[in-house]
Amino acid sequence: MGNTFFGAIADDFTGATDLAAMLARAGMPVTLRIGLPQNGDSTAFEVIALKIRTAPPEDAIAEARAALRWLRARGARRIFWKYCSTFDSTARGNIGPVADALMSDMNVDRTVHCPAFPENGRRVFMGNLFVGEQPLDESPMKDHPLTPMRDASLVRLLSPQVRRQVGQVTFPTVRRGSDAVRDALERPSGHIILDAVESDDLTTLAAAIHDMPLICGGSAIAQPLPVLWREAGAFVQAAPEPLPRPAPGRIVLSGSCSAMTRAQVGHYLDHAAGYRLDPLELARGGLAEARSWLQTQKADTPKIIFATAEPKSVAAAQEALGVARAGALVEDALAQLAIDARAMGMGRIVVAGGETSGAVTNALKVDRLRIGPEIAPGVPWCFAGDGTALALKSGNFGAETFFDDAFALLDAEPATANAAP
Numbered sequence: 001m002g003n004t005f006f007g008a009i010a011d012d013f014t015g016a017t018d019l020a021a022m023l024a025r026a027g028m029p030v031t032l033r034i035g036l037p038q039n040g041d042s043t044a045f046e047v048i049a050l051k052i053r054t055a056p057p058e059d060a061i062a063e064a065r066a067a068l069r070w071l072r073a074r075g076a077r078r079i080f081w082k083y084c085s086t087f088d089s090t091a092r093g094n095i096g097p098v099a100d101a102l103m104s105d106m107n108v109d110r111t112v113h114c115p116a117f118p119e120n121g122r123r124v125f126m127g128n129l130f131v132g133e134q135p136l137d138e139s140p141m142k143d144h145p146l147t148p149m150r151d152a153s154l155v156r157l158l159s160p161q162v163r164r165q166v167g168q169v170t171f172p173t174v175r176r177g178s179d180a181v182r183d184a185l186e187r188p189s190g191h192i193i194l195d196a197v198e199s200d201d202l203t204t205l206a207a208a209i210h211d212m213p214l215i216c217g218g219s220a221i222a223q224p225l226p227v228l229w230r231e232a233g234a235f236v237q238a239a240p241e242p243l244p245r246p247a248p249g250r251i252v253l254s255g256s257c258s259a260m261t262r263a264q265v266g267h268y269l270d271h272a273a274g275y276r277l278d279p280l281e282l283a284r285g286g287l288a289e290a291r292s293w294l295q296t297q298k299a300d301t302p303k304i305i306f307a308t309a310e311p312k313s314v315a316a317a318q319e320a321l322g323v324a325r326a327g328a329l330v331e332d333a334l335a336q337l338a339i340d341a342r343a344m345g346m347g348r349i350v351v352a353g354g355e356t357s358g359a360v361t362n363a364l365k366v367d368r369l370r371i372g373p374e375i376a377p378g379v380p381w382c383f384a385g386d387g388t389a390l391a392l393k394s395g396n397f398g399a400e401t402f403f404d405d406a407f408a409l410l411d412a413e414p415a416t417a418n419a420a421p
């Protein structure tokens, strides 16, 4: 048995950094692994970033199971299946199929699902997921390039994906407090969706679920849990360590087409040099022009390379090339450009988009990240072994000024990993 207490399996890379940020906020020394770890060492809080959100369900299940085996072999007693706070999934999965598989392997007959992240406007009321003031299916998530969300009812979204029953603990019970939630969780087995409207509701829920072996959801429910585990003396906490100082060169690479990223890119282009990638042109002419453009740039001036586009233009590229090929062309391009940027001395790299972040971190051969200061709720600076700083931004996270906020924070930061709040 190893010394791991908490083990998370995240379905994409920005989701993994988001979860790691919440644990770091709670003062936890968290290690973020990119892909299934190949080596034997482990720490008390492990987050494994996979890239399985849109993979075929069989592949997603196989990878999640392998991650579970790795974590349990190191002693993990709490497993967290981290998916998107906007429940991003295709009709076939992978939220449900992976949750079912983890339940079977762990031999548990119930788990909870809590995607709510009130600080970022994701709220669950009577089992319906809201983004800001809009139901999920009326929010910009309806136009997501890979996982368009066309329903807001979590029961209806999850039921076709799972073999077990789907139940609910709704808002009136949550507002009656942790004991009421605990009582309500005694009865049903299967998948139980939890309502949460404000961050206080997450604290209520955490007190009711902190001893469950498997928790599924967004990152926010993870923030109130460590304090409860620490009070119970469940793990030994390591001291924070200083972080490296990355090379000052900087670049933003954006493959996210979310509404917020579009606003952030627009804002940054007011004062940064920009190069737009178009999947149709990439298919025709390859990447040479973009690489040449990058070579003309100075390392430490603000710059952005982006495929970020309006839904109409994304749809046109997808129609011509197919969804997967359009996505892969952009991801491969940004991955190669990240390699070029790092070779040019850009040690501060902001990536927008979960799939895009997966492609970039894989290309940079990053296998482990330490967690630094949080730029915006759910987006921390992360530090690779060679000192490169990466901020992996979920599509809809951050303010309009996010890219400037990110670099300003790093310019100012004395940098200690996982400092307690």
Ligand SMILES: Nc1ncnc2c1ncn2[C@@H]1O[C@H](COP(=O)(O)OP(=O)(O)OP(=O)(O)O)[C@@H](O)[C@H]1O
Binding pocket: 012, 014, 015, 144, 145, 146, 255, 256, 257, 258, 261, 278, 279, 307, 308, 309, 313, 314, 315, 317, 318, 326, 327, 328, 329, 330, 331, 352, 353, 354, 355, 356, 357, 393, 394, 395, 396
């Ligand atoms: N102009 C474009 N046309 C077609 N596809 C694009 C275009 N730009 C980006 N893409 C693809 O759209 C997908 C965007 O997914 P990604 O996960 O990177 O962003 P996101 O969904 O906004 O972020 P998150 O998952 O963190 O919310 C990627 O596969 C990307 O390659």
Ligand SMILES: O=C(O)[C@@H](O)C(=O)CO
Binding pocket: 012, 014, 015, 016, 018, 019, 083, 084, 085, 086, 218, 219, 354, 378, 394, 395
């Ligand atoms: O939960 C979220 O919204 C994010 O961590 C995410 O998963 C985006 O890909």
